[in-house]
Amino acid sequence: MREGEVWHGTTILGVLRDGQVAVAGDGQVTAGDVVLKRHARKIRALAGGQVLAGFAGAVADALTLFEKFEQHLRACDGDLRRAAVELAKEWRADRYLRRLEAQLLVADPRQLLMISGDGDVIEPDDGIAAIGTGGPYAAAAARALLRHTRMSAAEIARAAMEVAADLCVYTNHAVTLLTAPPEREADEHVDDIDRSP
Template sequence: MIEFHATTICAVRRGPDDVAIGGDGQVTMGETAIMKNGAKKVKKIFGGSVVTGFAGSVADAFSLTDKFEKKLEEHGGNLKRAAVDLAQMWRSDKGMRSLEALMIVADKDEMLVISGNGEIIAPDHGFVAIGSGGNYAYSAANALYNHTDMTAEEIVRESLNIASSICVYTNNNITVEKL
């Protein structure tokens, strides 16, 4: 089976009014074939008050994003409660267990990473990154966050640009959504 490598996602929070999530646009098939350069892997949901980014299977991630938005509606926009419900459903539902993706979700108060293993992680710092080039973007975001006065959006863009210069599964066709 040919494996698709898709994405590097980086999120930064510099306070309730400075939150951004960005992702590159590359989707790679196997070890060498770049199938798409301009995929959009970040978006605003729940009336624009929540930003999401996903790494993994694109179809799975779209399905999870839709389910997460429904959970937000059920819980009146409570990000943590919606994340817990989604993680529980993702882990226990036979049809969802095979979904392969990671999500970063953020609102003005919180930032979380949600996985299909039932994990919900609130990062210790104001930044997080996932996906093929996640370690590179995380390292860059760490340095920029701690040693500059750059905005969340500027850190996200530069971290993804740095990751794209190192990781063959990450390109510099970057999309950023911010609150």
């Protein structure tokens, strides 16, 4: 790793369908063009499993934002939207936080939000949101599956992440998937089979 190079985590996907939200993340962490880790965990369940959060970007920065978001979530009594707005306001206003290079995707069974350091809190129109390098691939695959199948949110998230891993060199097949409300088969599943060539 070259001096000044930042560790990055990439590709987080959220899918809302039929009162369930699934958030999936790949396991790859890179520094420049070097893979440092293949089985990193980039998503968490918060608020007793009612809120899911994932990050893309510089790992240390994202962990700082996770902590800040959790603080706001507690202060807002679990209100996801209020916590997201409060984090975005603090992130934009605080001189230290403004330098953080990461994005967060947060969700509960009713809403899915993307939060950026520009003070943006974005709710997608169709219940599909993705961040990170492989995000556009994962989102495109998930939208097609949402429109043309009856797959569950968890099934769509897993299948779309597989597509993203096939296309994006910064995304791998070691997928962690969480759902809210929890689904025994989907929760905390990590696919340890690396299918990359």
